Amino acid sequence: MKMWRFQNLLILLCTAFSRLPQTASVIQVFGYEGRDVKISCSYSWWFTSTEKYFCKEDCGYKDVLITAKQQRKNRYSISDDENKRIFTVTISDLKLDDTGTYWCGVSKEGPDSYTEVKLKVIKDSCCDKVTQIQGDEGGSVSIRCPYESKKKNVLKYVCRGKQPSTCLQRALITSDRQTKRFRFTDDRKSRTFTITIYNLTLEDFGSYLCGVQSDSGLDDFSAVELEVKEFCRVKSSIIRGIVGRPVTFQCSHPPQLRDKEKFFCKGDQLNNCTDMMANPTKFRLHQLSSSCFSVTITELEAGDAGRYYCGPDSQRSFTDYTRIQLEVVSPHESSTVSLSTMTGHVTSPPPPPPPSSSPFMTLFYILPAVVLLLIITLVVLMIFKKYSTKLQVGGVGDVMDSVGLEEKTRINDICENPEDSAHTRISCQRENSPESQQHVYQGLPPTENIYSVCQPLH
Incomplete structure (x- = not known):
């Protein structure tokens, strides 16, 4: 009787232990939220043809996440390399709550073989400092x-x-x-x-x-x-206008700043220039393209001469702007130009012939001189007309010749020929910086290139 009870006790103990996982070393695995993680589990050669599976926590029937026969299930996939005797489980699109204990299981006679897996999922970001x-x-x-x-x-x-x-x-x-x-x-x-x-x-x-x-x-x-x-990029122009007539400035800016409020101001320095857009009747702004706008002064006065700045953003925090030096002359000054400036050289008419007693001989000498004088006059008028209708503004240092200008608006050509427009790379200083009161733009000729670091202007 005692022997029978002892045998029954052994059976019960064996049955209980058979339900416990047979574990080897623990596999530590880390993964990032939203990413994939691979877990590789090895097994002995005599289990090559047996069933493999992957489970979680207690590894009961309901805890099995995937088997080798299924290959793919929900966010889990499994592959078995029988030559290397390793099966690999991949968990896709990791969640933070995937952190926990898992088991690589191998079916066999008696208790299955298990390998413990500790998975930790962390956020895919860095860092606190x-x-x-x-x-x-x-x-x-x-x-x-x-x-x-x-x-x-x-x-x-x-x-x-x-x-x-x-x-x-x-x-x-x-x-x-x-x-x-x-x-x-x-x-x-x-x-x-x-x-x-x-x-x-x-x-x-x-x-x-x-x-x-x-x-x-x-x-x-x-x-x-x-x-x-960023380095400052400053385009510069020197143009000349006539009192009583209009003049238009073209101002470039990066295309991404098209919707920014524009500024147009006058002064020796950008950080303390006077806003001119407060008078919309005299100063008119127009967006020409995604990277260019114009400002027209409708009727020039002598006091309008000076240095102007224009660009995107009324707060002038951006560093791409245009600097313009405007010269204003009177209509009388604009029309007084030597013929040598326009034609290079003018041939003086021949001296009159000596007096002759014959009227026919006198007419013979006078007619060629009159014809020559008429030809010279026509040439001069054609050149004069050409200069009055064509606006010539170069880059830095090229001055618009206002001689004989008609009632047309004068413009600088920054927008039409951006490649040809000279530009200055210059350091922008903050308005409250002591250095800005001494070094920003003062005494800088338009043709000088300065390479320095740009800081936002306030």
Whole structure:
């Protein structure tokens, strides 16, 4: 009787243990929210033809997520490499609540074989602390990335954006791969690697991640925000107008600023010039294209002479604008021009012939002189008419010749010939900057090129 009870107890114990998972080592897996994760589970050669499956938590019948026969189910897929004796489970579109304990199961006689899997899902973003750096357009900038002393010999890299999950695949440069515009250096003593970016452009503006590879599958990252300061682009023209007549200025701007409010002001400096649009009757603005607008002064006065500025955004926070020097002359001054300026050289009429007693001989000498004088007069009138109807404005330093101008509006040609318009690259200073009162635009000839960093004007 006692023997029978002992045998029954052994059966019960064996049955109970047969229901417990037979586990090996634990697999630690990390994944990013919204991304995929692969979990690889190995098995012994004598289980090659048996059923494999993947389950969660208690791994009961209802906890089985997918089997090898199903291959794909919902967000789960499974493949079995019998040669390597590894089956791989892929979980797609990870959720934060996918974090937990899973089991790789292999069916066999008696208790199944299990491998425990610990999955942790984190957000695909970085980081709580962001380092701010600045660089100048056309120059270079260095991004410094710290790392732990135990990571001296691992792969390091830098990518654009804020998503760690794809950073290595999108790396601009790695510790084992150099590029033309990016240079990698590693100071192991200070445990800092540096990425230097050359020939900065405005497109380099944005977020960067420094990555340090980790054996855990979850790399270490630090975040950097790069600001690229733009050079000012200033187009300049010198034009001449006539008192009592209209004159039109053309002002260019980037197409993306078309809908911004425009400004047109007068003064020695951009940051303290006087707004002229307060008088819409005299100053009329018209949008000519997506990258150009015009301002017309309807009736010039002598006091309108001076320096003008026009461009997008009434607050003048943008750096693409036009600078115009207007000269105003009286109608009398505009019509007084030497013939040598227009024709280069005028031949003087021949001296009159000596007096003759014969009327026929006198007429013979007078008629050619009259015809020659008429021809010269016609040539001069044709040249004069040509100069009165054609507006000549060059880039910087080319002055519009207002001689003989008709009642037509004079314009600078910045919009029609943007390639030919000279421009100045100059440093914009803030209005409250002491340096701005001394160095901005003062004493700068229109043809001078200045390369400096642009700062927003307020």
